[in-house]
Amino acid sequence: MPYRAPVEDYNFLFDHVVSLEPLRQTERFAEATDDVTRAILTEAGKMCDEILAPLQRNGDLHPAHLENGVVRTSPGFEDGFKAIADGGWVGMAAQPEYGGMGLPMALTAAVGEMMSGACLSLQLAPLMSQGQIEALEHHGSDEIKALYLPKLISGEWTGTMNLTEPQAGSDVGALTSKAEPNGDGTYSITGQKIYISWGDHDFGGNVCHLVLARLPGAPEGTKGISLFLVPKFIPDEDGNPGKRNGVNTVSLEHKMGLHGSPTCVLEYDKATGWLVGPEQGGMAAMFTMMNNARLGVGGQGIGVAEAAFQHALAYAKDRRQGRTSGPEGSILGHADVRRMLSTMKADTFAARAIAASNAVAIDMAKATGDKAWKARAALLTPITKAFGTDTGIAVADMGVQVHGGMGFVEETGAAQFVRDVRVTAIYEGTNGIQAMDLVARKMMDGGEAAMALLDEIEADVEAAREVFPRLATDVWNATESMREATEWLVAQSDLQNRFAGAVPYLHAFARVLGGHLHLKSAMADRGGAREKMARFYIQRMLPEHAALLAHAQAGAEDLYALSADELAA
Missing domain, CATH: 2.40.110.20 (Butyryl-CoA Dehydrogenase, subunit A; domain 2)
Structure with missing residues (x-):
């Protein structure tokens, strides 16, 4: 089925949930006006829909191969990359003095996600260049920057x-x-x-x-x-x-x-x-590129989640099977199919909003030099990468389930999403390493950045109480549980106790962030589809945080109780 880039979702997100207005008030990003933002997203969406998405199956069916020492790429990929380069999409966030657009990372991340949903295999090429551009901007000599940056930004190299x-x-x-x-x-x-x-x-x-x-x-x-x-x-x-x-x-x-x-x-x-x-100084320089890539890889997971959801929804609308409720007459009338599709859509929105929040924090840190924004960006980066990619994997897997037996048949294309996205939880630092980074390095401030974010969530929740009392109470209680778990975490001097529960802690944090961002979405669309989706997420998915936090605070003793021989028995 045709892919449709989520342009309107991003317009809504940037207008009402993760506002770009603070960026526009800075000197650095003053030109990223609402009109400019919408025009960029619209044009990028057209490229993704019309040029990149048709290449998705080509890459899978006709893989890149090595021929007499020369790498031959999939049919159409060269023209696809040329469209990306000619549109200026490689150098969106790059410095204007070398040919870049100087746009916020928030827009770069949004376009990257849309390209990932259209054709993940090809999107990797500009993502790698973007990371190298940022590394050279920060660490390259003047001679290296003058020679390499214009050619990397233009896509010539x-x-x-x-x-x-x-x-x-x-x-x-x-x-x-x-x-x-x-x-x-x-x-x-x-x-x-x-x-x-x-x-x-x-x-x-x-x-x-x-x-x-x-x-x-x-x-x-x-x-x-x-x-x-x-x-x-x-x-x-x-x-x-x-x-x-x-x-x-x-x-x-x-x-x-x-x-x-x-x-x-x-x-x-x-x-x-x-x-x-x-x-x-290699690791310090490389981490500039890796942190850029971690935001981008989180976006890859989200992009595939969006594409897999669209694919599954289109199939469900047409598939007739068994007696169903509702007017559709298709499997959309089955409660379990509704559960899966609603879960896919709600989690994709949560992951997208978290990534956008991360990107805006990166932009605000660059534009203002404020250490609090820098700390916020650092805190959100491992969450964005791990939750974004885990969401991509879970949603793609659920998409196969929506298809039923046909999902296991390669011709439907549902399986490709699972196979393509699976590696995103591994490269640029495995998701386990992301979680360990969150509970260790990102908590070296005693949890100050985490607590500041939780304070902000609760302030927004208070503003929503009169409109959505139950939803606001649920998000408030989850946020307080997150605060208590964070206090427990930073009190652990034995890092193994932190590491043992690092992954569930990260996912619990993502659940709470998702609840907060869905609540903001509901406030902006009262009575609309987004309010209904927020109710689904907060009432059905947010409660998972409690079990995750119980796991996160269990310590490490039981993980090491079994010997290697006992594990193998």
Whole structure:
């Protein structure tokens, strides 16, 4: 079925739930007016609907493949990427001095989500470039920025990030790639990297890799890692792709999904690279790119959730099976099908609103320099990434169930959503690592940022009491439970007690945030469909927070009670 980008949902969200008005009051984003925002979302939506969405099945049925050392991409992908580049969508948030639009991250994230729903395999290419652009803006030398940023922003060149090695996955500090100084300001990079999304392609231009490697004498672990920019072709004196560099695609991974996205094993053999940031400052520089990507990956999950929901709803409207209630005459009249579709829609909205809140916090931190906004953005990033991708997986899986037996048949396309989105909970830091980051690093302030957010929720809830007393009371009580759990959490000196309940704590936080944002939506659409959806979420889904918080506060003792032998018995 045709995909329809959720343009009107974003217009409503930015008008009534996660307002962009505070951004527009800043000097940095004063030009992101309502008219500009709506025009951008409308044009991006057209591109997604008309150009990218038709490529979705092509990528799955005709995967990228390696042919005589050249990566051949799926039919239509080159034209699809050209449409993205020509529209300026790669450089939406990039600095105008290098050709970017300088728009808020909130709009970049919205467009990224829409592209993900249309064709996730292709959306990965601009997402990687966007992360590299931000890393170079913050950490690149003036010479690197002048040469690379205009070409990356225009889409003439593309970017990647290279962290993972066969023996160094989440433990990045275990990497063995080496960088040797060449004596002329460049470095010789040697090593192998795996799982490199869009590590090579046949679009032309240049592929620019940000590579983590260790200099001679550098200490072990993450502290000794440096970051290098290693292009596929070394730029000549005019800045054009020149001599082929010592980096080659050894193979493409055979994956469960995302077949249209070439995931490369790259071999670096004394490849020429340039240092980005200070020596042994690689992780700090790379985290700039990774945090950008984590927001984007959360959006990928949400985009697939939206597409899977639309697909399932269209099927349910047409499918006749058994006696049903209601006027439709289709399986939409079955209570359980209604439950699934309502759950899919309500959770997709919650995840989308959380991601938008995250993006606005990032923008406000950039525009104002306010530490409170920076802390808010940091707190929401792991929630956005983990909840957004878990929602994508759950909604896609539920979409197969709505289809019944036909969902298990590949021709319907329902299964592709499950296969494509599954990896989003793994890459850019597994969702377990996101949860551990939330309960540890993000709570180093004693829970101050979390408490400030809970205070804000309760202030909004108070304003809603007269209109929706029951809904407001339910959200208030859940918020208080979240506050008590957070107080318990920060009191734990043994981090294992935090880590043992990290994932349920994160999901409980997302449930409470979702309840708050649905309540704001209901306030803006009294008596309308959004109020009805808010009632469904708050009455049926928000209560899950209680069980999640009980799990979160159970401690670690029982997790370690069973020995390895007992687990295997």
